[in-house]
Amino acid sequence: MKKLLRPLQNWLDNLPVENPRLAHLLCSLIPSTCPFERDVVLFQRTLFHIPALCTLNPFYEQLVGLRFKALCYLADCCGEDVTRYIV
Structure with a gap:
């Protein structure tokens, strides 16, 4: 498969x-953190934790790298403030 x-x-x-x-x-389409990772809380008690499932994506490393390249391009070449894309 690989x-x-x-x-x-x-x-x-x-x-x-x-x-x-x-x-x-x-930068808008690729999230900075995995949107699926979270704690499920009921009445201020954590029932369980859902782990980051994004790492199961076979293209996860490439997408993170692509987002990083885009952020670097905007900051270094275009001189833009990229803080709005960073959570």
């Missing part, structure tokens, strides 16, 4: 971020 996904993972790793609109789009 061999089948490797070309797409390589493509995502090597995708250049050289456009401000694309960088803003990537």
